[in-house]
Amino acid sequence: MTADNMTADNITAGNMTVGKLFTQRFGFILPRFLREDYSPYQCKVSVNGINYDARTQRIHWQNQIKTWINTGKNPFVQPVECRECLFDTRIPNIYIGADGVCNMCMTYKKNFKQEILDSELQTFLNTPREAGAKVDAVVGFSGGKDSAVSLITARKKLGLAVTAVLVQNGFIPKQVVENGQKLCDLLGVELVVLNIDLAPYVKDMMDNDFKTGYPCYQCTGMFHKAIQDYCIQNHINRIIMGRNWWHWIEPEVRSTRWVTDEASGKKLQLFSLPFVLQLTEKDVYRILEETGWSTVKIHGNSTNCVLPGLVEHQVHRNLGYHPELQLLSREVITGFLDKEEAKHQLSEVRDNTEALRRLVNQKLAERQNAQTEKQ
Structure with missing residues (x-):
């Protein structure tokens, strides 16, 4: 393989990324998050950016790395979206598998009966x-x-x-x-x-x-x-x-x-x-x-x-x-x-x-007036 086609977004071998091939062959030396599949809920992190603390940032980073290895697409440059739903790598507990499907879709398909x-x-x-x-x-x-x-x-x-x-x-x-x-x-x-x-x-x-x-x-x-x-x-x-x-x-x-x-x-x-x-x-x-x-x-x-x-x-x-x-x-x-x-x-x-500001202030004023009347 030449240097020209070994870009971060195009390191593939057939239908599988080189990273994924490496994971399969030498997975025993890799961190657990790269070796195993898991659902978004197992990440146990907040969603929608709420309380985006150090632990959430670490999990998010790991899921982006996992996506990069699985797909050959760099989510740090551009978010990688699931090919079946709207979930993508901007969401902390989501990663994308080698088949282009996110871990939420993967979990649903596996567990639905x-x-x-x-x-x-x-x-x-x-x-x-x-x-x-x-x-x-x-x-x-x-x-x-x-x-x-x-x-x-x-x-x-x-x-x-x-x-x-x-x-x-x-x-x-x-x-x-x-x-x-x-x-x-x-x-x-x-x-x-x-x-x-x-x-x-x-x-x-x-x-x-x-x-x-x-x-x-x-x-x-x-x-x-x-x-x-x-x-x-x-x-x-x-x-x-x-x-x-x-x-x-x-x-x-x-x-x-x-x-x-x-x-x-x-x-x-x-x-x-x-x-x-x-x-x-x-x-x-x-x-x-x-x-x-x-x-x-x-x-x-x-x-x-x-x-x-x-x-x-x-x-x-x-x-x-x-x-x-x-x-x-x-x-x-x-x-x-x-x-x-x-x-x-x-x-x-x-x-x-x-x-929004006007409506919230109106609701709070109504609330205050109601409390005053009760007194």
Whole structure:
């Protein structure tokens, strides 16, 4: 081989990089991270650049080295993207294999078994109500398309008696709630609205230029806590989510997460209905159309909350990629969404910094006034 064709991005032998050949033949002398494959979750590092500490930087560097050896492409010069999803080497716990596929795709393919999802569906449907429960399950209903399809499917296809619970974080527009009420009325389902106070957390993140967190992650934790508390109070042991990807990916892909309430000791099932049924985005829109209901149009990767579209510019500027890239990558991996459509959904990033600041200040002022009135 001449010096001319021994560039960092083109050191190959057949379909395999020289680095990969070396790893196979002399792997016993290499560090463990180069010898073994592992899932992103085994890296145990933060995602989306949050708390990018020394350990995270080291793991990220190792995954980039591993990618370079596997593919012959230098991720320190230009990010290397998975050929099947949107994950790339800018994300600390991701590396790309010799076949061009990332470790998240690799883990999903290795651990996915349809029979496990089928078994989880039967377990969910056959779980009896707790004494005192008036419905079979709660549907975590955001007012968006995916949770709407979960609500429709639970009622019309599975025949479950359900209550729709919408957790209002202060950034879900009034018209989304009203639109959600129309769907619940159409299905004969009660809509319960629970309120959480997200604005102070958003203000703190905003003041730190979103280097200390991403509001959607904070909201998710508060959302789950509010719904779980409601279920315990009302003796409900099953929660249906509009999630399009796994709850667990190893040691096997699962749609269900079991949660034990600390105070009561009761166990709850959090069940991802669109995922267990292997619905696609086309299926979702078809079901909505057949039902005669549509979502409110909102900028950003959301059909119910304005926050993702308001913070995307600042977070994108910090990370170098869209903050919702991870979520859409998971949807691509599961087959819910195709890669090109996912890229299209992340292509328009608007700078809504001032609109965000005004809205957060308005929410905090409303919060202060409400506290003053109580006093």
